[in-house]
Amino acid sequence: MHYSIRQVSEQTDLSEHALRFYEKEGLLPPIERSPSGIRRYSDEDMECLNLICCLKNTGMSIRQIKTFMELCAKGPETLKARCEMLREHKGAVEAQIEEMNRHLIKVTHKISCFTAQYEEYRDGCNKGMSD
Amino acid sequence: MHYSIRQVSEQTDLSEHALRFYEKEGLLPPIERSPSGIRRYSDEDMECLNLICCLKNTGMSIRQIKTFMELCAKGPETLKARCEMLREHKGAVEAQIEEMNRHLIKVTHKISCFTAQYEEYRDGCNKGMSD
DNA sequence: ATAAACCTTCACGTTAACTCTAAGTCAACC
DNA sequence: GGTTGACTTAGAGTTAACGTGAAGGTTTAT
DSSP states (O other): EOOOHHHHHHHHHHHHHHHHHHHHHHOOOOBBOOOTTBBBBEHHHHHHHHHHHHHHHHHHHHHHHHHHHHHHHHHHGHHHHHHHHHHHHHHHOOOOOOOHHHHHHHHHHHHHHHHHHHHHHHHHHHHHTTT | OEHHHHHHHHHHHHHHHHHHHHHHSSSSSHHHTTTTTBOEEEEHHHHHHHHHHHHTTTTOOOHHHHHHHHHTTTGGGOOOOOOOOHHHHHHHHHHHHHHHHHHHHHHHHHHHHHHHHHHHHHHHHHHHHHT
């Protein structure tokens, strides 16, 4: 099966602009063309894009994704390096999530502070207004 | 107690530029000045900055922080709105973390795939090399 | 008195990730 | 043959957030 850039754009939530951009930047291998130069994405290309989106969604930069995809293109002797890169990336993302959680605790604390202040203030306003 | 901009910069990990910038942008109330115009940060200002950093660390934009701090400056009748804003922000951050975790699962899966491929490849290379 | 630390204003820088423009090609239909 | 519309290219422009830098002047500390 082959797909036009429009179809790929719809399936991946990447704009056609972005797809050409990724190809130009070397994130994707050069896409097969029809005799008249029109891109024909293969299922293999779709898998690459799936992986790219996965990395992108976890905040990997275009530059790093490029490095990773270049390893992919070099064949199986880079499999170990790829595993290492992914594991490192995973660690970084996990660290980021942990940091977020730590900061979130502070926000939660602030919410308690403001909530307590609010209740105090509200009760102050209502003083002697009941019965 | 009062602090110079330098001291505050060191305590908060914000540059002096950033401190002036935040004040200009209205994230901070106008800071008290010495007769000659030099900023003297109070403990209250430090608390504001603490809150600002807290929001900033969880990814709140400068614009939103400004909105929040303006509410703070308006006094206790905005306490409820402030609580709501913080809770909403917290929800957004939590959602973001959840999304990250979802994406991370995919990365983990990819790692398994590559690891399996790598082991297969490595074993293939070593075929007949033992005994 | 001299050097560090502070002040203001305004323009400019940085990074990332596109996105748009202009000019052109190609295939199909009328 | 002409028009439409989807595609191509290279390269410039955009957006957004977040400051940073430089110039030029004042104040404070030793």
